[in-house]
Amino acid sequence: MFIAFAALDAGPPEAPADDGEVEQLVRAARVGNAQAARRLYALHVQRVFRVVRPFCATEAAAEDVTQDAFADALGNLSRYSPRPGARFVGWLVTLALNRARKQHARGQRTEAHEASTLEQLAGAAEGEALEERVLLKRTLLAALAELSPRDREVVTLYFGAELSAAEVATATGVSAANVRKICERASASLSQRLRGPAAA
Amino acid sequence: MREPIIERAFETLEPSPNTRAALQARVEAAYEARPRSLWLEWLNVLRGRPLVNGAWATAAALVLFVATPLSALPLALLPPRAAQVQARPSSPLKPAPRPLSAPRRTAPLPARR
Numbered sequence: 001m002f003i004a005f006a007a008l009d010a011g012p013p014e015a016p017a018d019d020g021e022v023e024q025l026v027r028a029a030r031v032g033n034a035q036a037a038r039r040l041y042a043l044h045v046q047r048v049f050r051v052v053r054p055f056c057a058t059e060a061a062a063e064d065v066t067q068d069a070f071a072d073a074l075g076n077l078s079r080y081s082p083r084p085g086a087r088f089v090g091w092l093v094t095l096a097l098n099r100a101r102k103q104h105a106r107g108q109r110t111e112a113h114e115a116s117t118l119e120q121l122a123g124a125a126e127g128e129a130l131e132e133r134v135l136l137k138r139t140l141l142a143a144l145a146e147l148s149p150r151d152r153e154v155v156t157l158y159f160g161a162e163l164s165a166a167e168v169a170t171a172t173g174v175s176a177a178n179v180r181k182i183c184e185r186a187s188a189s190l191s192q193r194l195r196g197p198a199a200a
Numbered sequence: 201m202r203e204p205i206i207e208r209a210f211e212t213l214e215p216s217p218n219t220r221a222a223l224q225a226r227v228e229a230a231y232e233a234r235p236r237s238l239w240l241e242w243l244n245v246l247r248g249r250p251l252v253n254g255a256w257a258t259a260a261a262l263v264l265f266v267a268t269p270l271s272a273l274p275l276a277l278l279p280p281r282a283a284q285v286q287a288r289p290s291s292p293l294k295p296a297p298r299p300l301s302a303p304r305r306t307a308p309l310p311a312r313r
Contacts, residue, residue: 027248027249028248030248031241031248032244034231034232037231038224038228041224041227042224045215045220045223045224046215046220049213049215050210053213059215059219063215063219063222066215067227067230070223070227070230070231071227071230071231071234074227074231074234075230075231075235077244078243078247136209137209137212159206159207160210160213162202187202190203190206191205191206195205
């Protein structure tokens with residue numbers, strides 16, 4: 001009977017395009033639909049990883065945090081209640097950010113000059129300048145490491161997870177107006193700094 | 201406010217396809233191994249779509265109750281009805297019994313001679 005209910009709640013087979021379809025996937029995963037849970041993972045893993053990575057010393061640590069965050073989120077979907085203006089991705093990246101914060105507080109400081117080897121970026125599309133990507137990544141991590149913890153969280157959520165200013169405000173406790181200010185300031189300094197290696 | 205160069209820089213933080221696949225396998229294993237409680241699963245089913253799933257669950261419970269000997273169980277638990285012996289209704293012609301407290305009117309005994 002339970003399996004029949006889970007099958008009734010099956011999510012759409014194609015990639016969802018809007019939040020309504022994500023909510024449908026969440027409902028399906030909540031009643032034990034593994035396919036829907038897999039789809040949710042595939043849709044959000046990149047954004048979660050982009051949020052977590054600046055707070056972790058290594059790729060392996062970021063992978064661990066991402067894995068724990070997904071396992072926690074997918075296993076406790078009943079804790080997520082959809083509200084207008086609060087998307088699933090916001091809830092998910094907030095969970096991941098909390099885990100990354102804990103890991104960061106445990107003393108594993110971000111190493112700005114971590115050896116980003118070409119193997120780590122070997123999955124990039126062929127023909128792309130891998131060296132440029134490595135350089136961009138290093139520069140971005142170094143620039144983010146120089147920000148204050150609060151600004152880093154705001155910038156990472158806004159640019160990395162592509163949340164709106166209101167969603168970032170909800171996740172961090174900073175007012176939406178302040179989020180916009182921080183992002184404007186960081187955007188100017190980051191783009192100036194990133195243009196250096198990109199142009200080189 | 202979102203500059204293309206910043207977006208491109210954040211894209212470099214994404215995991216490679218190999219890393220993503222390895223992560224997916226680990227997350228799936230963790231998802232499958234999550235502790236599950238039957239009551240929690242049912243609660244989630246009802247929370248997901250309260251009306252539809254609630255109606256299905258009620259219908260399933262009714263079918264289960266009616267189509268199986270399940271309904272006989274509570275009936276078997278009830279104590280059997282004992283035959284009740286009712287008192288014979290009193291005849292309306294029969295005089296009502298006197299109250300005990302009323303003084304008995306008896307005829308005076310004849311005097312002895």
